[in-house]
Amino acid sequence: MLPIIFVLPIIQLIILSNAATFEVKNIKFSYIDNDKTSFSRELIEKFDASSYFSVQTDFPSTKLASSAMLNGEVDVILEIPQHFERNLLKNRITDLAVTINAIDGAAAGVENVYINQIIQRFNKNAQTELITPFDLINIPKNIVSIPSFWFNKTLNYKTFMVPGILVILVTMITLFLSGMNIVREKEIGTLEQINVTPIKKHQFIIGKLFPFWIIGMGLLTIGLIIAKVLFNVPIVGSVGLMYLYTGIYILVILGIGLFISNFTDTQQQAMFISWFFAVIFILMSGLFTPIESMPQWAQHLTEFNPIRYFVEVMRMVMLKGSDFNDILPQFLKTLFYAFIMNGLAVWSYRKIA
Amino acid sequence: MKEEAVIQVENLTKKFGDFTAVNAISFEVKKGEIFGFLGANGAGKTTAMKMLIGIYKPTSGNAQVASFNVYKNPNEIKKNIGYMSQKFALYDDLTVKENITFFGGIYGLSRSQIKEKTAQLIEELNLQETVNQLVGTLPLGWKQKISFSVALLHNPKIVFLDEPTSGVDPITRRQFWEMIYETANNGTTIFVTTHYMDEAEYCDRVSIMVNGNIEALDTPKKLKKQFNVVTMNDVFLKLARSPSLTLPFGKGVKND
Numbered sequence: 001m002l003p004i005i006f007v008l009p010i011i012q013l014i015i016l017s018n019a020a021t022f023e024v025k026n027i028k029f030s031y032i033d034n035d036k037t038s039f040s041r042e043l044i045e046k047f048d049a050s051s052y053f054s055v056q057t058d059f060p061s062t063k064l065a066s067s068a069m070l071n072g073e074v075d076v077i078l079e080i081p082q083h084f085e086r087n088l089l090k091n092r093i094t095d096l097a098v099t100i101n102a103i104d105g106a107a108a109g110v111e112n113v114y115i116n117q118i119i120q121r122f123n124k125n126a127q128t129e130l131i132t133p134f135d136l137i138n139i140p141k142n143i144v145s146i147p148s149f150w151f152n153k154t155l156n157y158k159t160f161m162v163p164g165i166l167v168i169l170v171t172m173i174t175l176f177l178s179g180m181n182i183v184r185e186k187e188i189g190t191l192e193q194i195n196v197t198p199i200k201k202h203q204f205i206i207g208k209l210f211p212f213w214i215i216g217m218g219l220l221t222i223g224l225i226i227a228k229v230l231f232n233v234p235i236v237g238s239v240g241l242m243y244l245y246t247g248i249y250i251l252v253i254l255g256i257g258l259f260i261s262n263f264t265d266t267q268q269q270a271m272f273i274s275w276f277f278a279v280i281f282i283l284m285s286g287l288f289t290p291i292e293s294m295p296q297w298a299q300h301l302t303e304f305n306p307i308r309y310f311v312e313v314m315r316m317v318m319l320k321g322s323d324f325n326d327i328l329p330q331f332l333k334t335l336f337y338a339f340i341m342n343g344l345a346v347w348s349y350r351k352i353a
Numbered sequence: 354m355k356e357e358a359v360i361q362v363e364n365l366t367k368k369f370g371d372f373t374a375v376n377a378i379s380f381e382v383k384k385g386e387i388f389g390f391l392g393a394n395g396a397g398k399t400t401a402m403k404m405l406i407g408i409y410k411p412t413s414g415n416a417q418v419a420s421f422n423v424y425k426n427p428n429e430i431k432k433n434i435g436y437m438s439q440k441f442a443l444y445d446d447l448t449v450k451e452n453i454t455f456f457g458g459i460y461g462l463s464r465s466q467i468k469e470k471t472a473q474l475i476e477e478l479n480l481q482e483t484v485n486q487l488v489g490t491l492p493l494g495w496k497q498k499i500s501f502s503v504a505l506l507h508n509p510k511i512v513f514l515d516e517p518t519s520g521v522d523p524i525t526r527r528q529f530w531e532m533i534y535e536t537a538n539n540g541t542t543i544f545v546t547t548h549y550m551d552e553a554e555y556c557d558r559v560s561i562m563v564n565g566n567i568e569a570l571d572t573p574k575k576l577k578k579q580f581n582v583v584t585m586n587d588v589f590l591k592l593a594r595s596p597s598l599t600l601p602f603g604k605g606v607k608n609d
Contacts, residue, residue, distance in 0.1 A: 189440030195408045196436040197459045198428050352410050352427060 005177070009169040009219055013226055016165045021157040024110045029053040030074040032065055035084035039126070043080065046118050053114070065099075075101045076111055088126060151236075151319045162233045163314040164287040166223040171307055172278060174216040174250050178257025179274040181208055182349070183264050195351045205346050209254045216250040217243070227318075236321035245313050245327065248334050252306045255341025262348040281307045309334050359384050359511055359542050360405065365414035367400050374400040376565035377414060382511075382544060382558075387537050389556030389573075390546040393593050396562040398546045399439070399515060405544070406436050406513050419510045432460070435504035439516040439546075441496050445489030449480060449499055452488055453506065460507035474502050494525035501532060505541070512536065514545040518552065530555055550586035559585070561592050568592050 029047055033040050048055045056074055059065035065077045079097035081087075087094040098115055102108035152159050185191035194204065220243065227233040256277065264270040283289070284298065285307035291299055302308045309330040316322035324331070360382035367375040375397045382388045392398040403409040405418050407427030416423045419433035443452045450471060457467040475484055478498055488496060497517055504512055514533075518526045530552065537543050545556070553559050553573060560570040569576055569592055573585055580588045 188445070189438060189442045190444055192408065192438050192440070193436065193442035194459070196406045196431055196434070197456070198431040198461075199459050352408055 005173060005215060006219065006222065009173055010222060010226065012169055013162070013165055013223055014230065017158055017162045017231055020161050020165065023157060024107045024114070025052055027053045027111055027114070028056050028073065028075045029078070030056045030059060030065060030068065030076070031078040031080065032059050032062060033080050034082045035080050037085035039085035039088060040080045043119070043122050044078075046122050047078070050114070050118060069099065069101055072101075075107075076115065078115075158231045159233050159319065160315075162227045162231050163318045164285075164311050166220070166227065167285075167307060167310045167314055168282055168287070169223060170216050170219050170246065170250065171253055171281070171310070173219060174212050174253045175257050175274055175278060176271070177215065178208070178212050178254045179260045179270045180267050181212075182258060182261035183267055183270045186265060187267060201346050201349050201351065205258060205342065205349060208258060209251070209342070212254050212257075213247070213250050216253075217247065220246050233318065235318050237317035238323065241324060241327070242314065242317050245317075245331060245334070246310075248331070248338050249306060249310050249313075251338040252334060252341050255338060255345045256306075258345040259341060259348055262345065262350070281305050284308070285311050287311050303333075306334060306337055357384050358382065359419055360388075360544065361417045362405070363415045365401065365404060365416050366412045367397075367404055367409060368412045373565050375404070378562070378565075378567045380560055380567060380570055382542060384510075384542055385537055385540050387533065387543040387545065387555065387557045389553045389559040390544060390562070391550075391553055391559055391589060392546075392562030397565040398562050401562070402513055402515060402544070402546060405430075406434055407431055432507075433510045435507070435509040435512040437497075437500050437504045437512070437514045437517055439519060441493070441500060443488050443496065443500055443503060446487060448487055449484045449491075452499070453503060456503050457506050462507060470506055474499075478502060494521050494528075497521055497525070497529060498532065501529070505536060509541065511542040511544060514543065516546055516548060519548060526552070550584065550589055553585040553589075561589060563593055 031044055031047075033044065044055070044058075047053045053076070057068075059068065059077075062079065065074070065079075068074045069077060077097075077099040079099070081095060081097070084094055084096075096119065098112075100108045100111055100115075182191065185194070224235070224239070224242070228235060257274065260270055260273050260277075264273065284291075284294070284302050284305050286302070287307070291302050291308065294302070313322075313327045313330050316327055320326075358381040360380075362381070363379050364377040365375060365379070366373065366377050378401060390398050390402065400409060404411045404423060405416060407418075407423060407430050411423060418430045421427075421429040421433070423430065444455070447455065453471050453474065454467055457470060462470065471484075475481055480499075483491060483495065488499070491499070501512075501514070501517065504514075518529055521529065526549075533543055533545070533555075545552075547553060556573065558570065558572050559576060560567050561576075562568070569579070569588070571579065576588050577583065577585065580591050582588055582591065
């Protein structure tokens with residue numbers, strides 16, 4: 001079992017970090033060109049040139065294009081109206097119809113942004129071409145924003161995801177192992193034997209916590225090595241600080257696991273409850289969706305989510321090089337949480353029924 | 354011979370909701386005695402026993418075990434008793450030696466004591482070849498003997514055995530009872546529940562529980578005389594059937 005505990009998370013880390021990305025690539029793009037002028041062709045070429053779009057086909061009619069989307073053959077349809085070029089030259093205004101498959105809403109949003117960027121760029125070029133000397137006076141100066149991404153200059157998704165996925169692995173393994181643990185002994189009957197011995201409650205709980213704590217720290221070590229060696233994720237901050245925080249964080253998770261274990265009679269029940277919390281904790285951790293975009297009440301709920309703090313701390317320390325003072329709020333909350341959960345675990349462990 | 358009582362039970366009762374598993378039972382067990390605790394499935398023996406070893410809280414009544422009160426000093430009781438459950442309860446994924454070390458440690462034995470005890474057990478049970486095997490790989494008879502020895506590691510005043518020989522072959526059962534006799538001769542009190550009526554004959558005194566009540570309590574010899582039968586088996590059948598109350602179906606406590 002011990003090799004499995006270590007091997008599976010490593011495989012997960014490697015696969016997930018490569019696969020879990022918010023970038024949308026290979027968008028299946030098709031168009032209906034009702035204009036067939038140099039302008040319309042130029043616009044289509046812009047999409048062709050983009051690495052995000054793979055231009056599929058041009059459809060002769062809207063109907064055919066729609067049925068292709070129904071069949072899932074295309075993601076985006078751009079319809080260029082008749083007299084596109086003429087309207088643009090003459091009236092300086094024209095319309096374009098863009099249809100996006102929004103089965104996956106998040107991807108559709110991203111695709112929309114890409115499309116808009118390309119059309120805007122095209123628009124600007126067209127403007128410059130159409131400028132007459134008379135216009136020069138009136139043309140407003142374009143405001144161009146030049147983003148600079150701090151702490152992750154190239155917006156590398158792996159840099160962003162690896163610390164987060166590492167967090168999830170450490171959490172899942174320690175939560176499930178501890179959640180199953182006492183309840184397993186209930187099932188086998190060894191717990192009854194332990195309960196007739198004069199062992200103290202806290203001794204028992206510490207004895208239960210310690211091995212899983214070691215396993216959790218071992219996982220962190222392996223994960224960090226993989227992050228550095230395989231993914232080349234920058235580790236800017238202090239590794240010692242990460243270990244210190246993780247050491248306390250794991251106590252929280254183990255406390256939750258043992259607490260669950262105390263309140264359940266079978267491993268199935270414990271598994272069910274552990275899953276419930278794991279899913280909520282992970283989806284509300286800010287790993288996949290930013291906490292800032294959640295509704296207010298949900299943001300308050302995340303205050304009780306230990307994974308949230310762990311994700312924050314790992315990203316802060318690894319990518320930004322935050323020191324102890326920077327992570328102090330998270331550190332104190334986690335420490336408090338650890339005391340509460342383990343207190344509850346000791347309290348709820350009953351030697352006497 | 355007048356000897357001190359190591360277990361004193363007065364009107365001990367345990368209710369689970371509406372169901373009375375143990376109904377105001379009273380008895381005494383004397384030092385060095387082999388006390389047989391008999392009853393059909395669901396009669397309440399295991400529940401009664403669990404109150405005495407401090408893992409069930411009695412609903413009412415009183416009990417002293419090893420001169421400690423079950424309400425006030427369950428932990429002191431636990432230091433002075435050994436327990437062997439009907440579910441085999443050593444760790445299957447530890448070796449025999451590791452189990453001995455682990456339980457010795459829990460009972461606060463020193464390293465040298467544990468070493469000494471281990472050597473002693475290896476000698477007594479002929480464990481030379483099995484001591485480093487995982488307990489899970491051993492046959493049940495072996496496990497039960499080791500389990501019993503582990504329950505005795507800390508030299509308890511009383512040992513509680515919950516159906517220690519169920520599912521064990523007759524030879525091992527015989528050997529097991531020899532171990533029980535030897536332990537009792539050394540002054541340890543034995544409190545044993547069993548289904549086997551031939552085993553009841555080996556006990557110094559026997560109590561028979563029916564539907565949460567103790568219906569009979571005496572030496573096997575006197576009980577047989579009292580009910581005018583030849584074997585303990587007949588005593589049991591007479592008692593368990595006589596009120597023609599069917600045993601509580603489905604209401605019983607788990608494990609009993």
